[in-house]
Amino acid sequence: MAGGSVSECKEYLFKVLVIGDKAVGKTSIVKRYVHQLFSENYKSTIGVDFALKVLNWDSKTLVRLQLWDIAGQERFGNMTRVYYKEAVGAFVVYDVTRSSTFEAVSKWKHDLDSKVKLANGNPIPAVLLANKCDQKKDGSHNASHLDSYCKEAGFLGWFETSAKDNINVDEAARFLVEHILQNDKGIQHEESNGDRIKLDEVPMPPAESKSGCC
Ligand code: GTP
Numbered sequence: 034m035a036g037g038s039v040s041e042c043k044e045y046l047f048k049v050l051v052i053g054d055k056a057v058g059k060t061s062i063v064k065r066y067v068h069q070l071f072s073e074n075y076k077s078t079i080g081v082d083f084a085l086k087v088l089n090w091d092s093k094t095l096v097r098l099q100l101w102d103i104a105g106q107e108r109f110g111n112m113t114r115v116y117y118k119e120a121v122g123a124f125v126v127y128d129v130t131r132s133s134t135f136e137a138v139s140k141w142k143h144d145l146d147s148k149v150k151l152a153n154g155n156p157i158p159a160v161l162l163a164n165k166c167d168q169k170k171d172g173s174h175n176a177s178h179l180d181s182y183c184k185e186a187g188f189l190g191w192f193e194t195s196a197k198d199n200i201n202v203d204e205a206a207r208f209l210v211e212h213i214l215q216n217d218k219g220i221q222h223e224e225s226n227g228d229r230i231k232l233d234e235v236p237m238p239p240a241e242s243k244s245g246c247c
């Protein structure tokens with residue numbers, strides 16, 4: 034008889050990307066989420082930064098989120114294909130005070146979908162973050178437009194966030210992880226065995242919260 038242990042605890046490791054134009058607040062969102070810190074100083078990321086967030090999802094589930102905070106300037110480089118590899122979820126961030134960063138969202142999403150897919154061939158779940166909502170928004174920010182934009186562009190949804198005031202950062206992450214977990218279960222169901230890439234088997238970066246350029 035297969036020995037089903039009483040306390041079957043499931044552990045997952047998910048690689049999640051944080052992408053978007055320069056200075057939209059990607060690093061600030063990650064810092065807020067993982068370390069509960071915020072700084073007004075802007076220090077542009079070079080290459081990619083890593084951070085690890087451990088979530089006690091429920092009494093039987095532990096989720097480790099490996100966050101890949103990719104420098105905005107990387108959209109113009111050749112490394113995104115390498116950085117995106119085996120990611121199972123993404124945040125695409127823009128800055129509500131600068132409409133040019135919203136215009137870039139489609140470019141980031143396109144770059145993402147063209148370079149990474151789930152094992153079943155579907156696009157990886159992506160959530161749009163309208164960051165710096167503590168600031169005065171510029172004209173292009175409009176809730177009903179964002180709803181229809183998300184449908185068109187293939188985002189699961191969008192959140193107004195503020196890394197500064199800690200608005201919606203946890204909520205957005207929870208929303209994304211829920212979808213990642215659903216996908217993981219769906220794929221396990223579709224392919225009970227075989228040579229699929231397991232969502233929870235992603236290579237670890239060198240260390241937690243370390244910066245580095247691959
Ligand atoms: P790159 O690494 O160059 O791609 O930029 P980034 O997207 O990581 O931006 P970063 O987090 O470094 O933030 C850029 C600037 O925006 C910094 O001065 C932050 O303090 C500021 N900032 C980030 N998030 C918020 C926010 O929610 N509200 C306000 N008011 N400022 C923010």
Ligand code: MG
Pocket residue numbers: 059060061076077078102103104105
């Ligand atoms: Mg950064």
